[in-house]
Amino acid sequence: MSSTPATPAPRPRPGGRTARIRDQVLEAVRAELTEHGYDALTVDTVAARAGVHRTTVYRRWHDVGGLITDVFAAASDMExxxxxxxxxxxxxxxxxxxxxxxxxxxxxxxxxxxxxxxxxxxxxxxxxxxxxxxxxxxxxxxxxxxxxxxxxxxxxxxxxxxxxxxxxxxxxxxxxxxxxxxxxxxxxxxxxxxxxxxxxxxxxxxxxxxxxxx
Incomplete structure (x- = not known):
């Protein structure tokens, strides 16, 4: 490891409505995972819980794997x-x-x-x-x-x-x-x-x- 912590390249952060939708969806993913586990996680359940249309989730995250990856990315972005x-x-x-x-x-x-x-x-x-x-x-x-x-x-x-x-x-x-x-x-x-x-x-x-x- 280097003598000083490496500064990771900043990830692009969406703003406005896009950011709000991301927050809603990722919070829904976290809630579904902690309450029901991975087996129950679907794009449809996440969309319903987040209060967004399922096509919005599919268009941005594509599938459960995309949702999971973004949840981890958001955790890494936390100060x-x-x-x-x-x-x-x-x-x-x-x-x-x-x-x-x-x-x-x-x-x-x-x-x-x-x-x-x-x-x-x-x-x-x-x-x-x-x-x-x-x-x-x-x-x-x-x-x-x-x-x-x-x-x-x-x-x-x-x-x-x-x-x-x-x-x-x-x-x-x-x-x-x-x-x-x-x-x-x-x-x-x-x-x-x-x-x-x-x-x-x-x-x-x-x-x-x-x-x-x-």
Whole structure:
């Protein structure tokens, strides 16, 4: 990874009535997914829920795959930045808490997106793109730690972020065990200690995976 988060090329944003229709349709997709799941998602149900004509949806999104892809694109476009708590452990814990909260929402849109990625090739591709965007945005957490003197560069930011956040997904998505309120901080503390001991030093100096390269 580069030493500063890459700025993705801005996606064209429709305005006026087009933007309103997009918002209505995508909100309908989110509601249908969280309430009824992927199997019940159709262009017709989305159009009815959004209050727009089905031909409008077909003309712009073509099919369910197009709707799913645009939902992920809209999620990527959302303004979001990792919290700055003043420490690596605190930043990672805050990130973990956001993840845990999103997975525990009722209904959870985040959980629905993960679930449909196993059912739809379009969703799987879009989810991977979303993850890549989020990992890039989270590089600032590692950069701040380097600037504070908590970490010595170069650091494999992706490996560190995966190590810090994966216990949350493992418990809530894979094991489906009751949430542990201490886990976000516990997982963050373990990853931070490992990073400070040099566990995530990037010896390859690869520019697309490390932070803090000369």
């Amino acid at each position: 979001w930045h990792p919290r700055d708590t003043g420490s690596l452990r605190g930043d990672l814990a805050a990130l973990n808490q956001e993840i845990q909260d999103s997975l525990l929402e009722e209904p959870s849109f985040a959980a629905a997106l993960i679930a449909i990625s196993f059912r739809s090739e379009a969703a799987a591709h879009a989810l991977r793109r979303l993850w890549e965007d989020r990992y890039t945005q989270c590089e600032i957490v590692i950069q701040r730690a380097i600037e504070r003197g908590e970490l010595t560069p170069p650091v494999d930011a992706r490996a560190l972020l995966v190590a810090a956040t994966s216990p949350i997904y493992h418990q809530l998505v894979l094991l489906r065990t009751p949430p542990d309120p201490q886990l976000p901080d516990y997982a963050a503390a373990g990853a931070a200690l490992a990073a400070q001991s040099g566990a995530f030093t990037d010896s390859t100096d690869a520019p697309n995976t490390s932070v803090g390269n000369p």
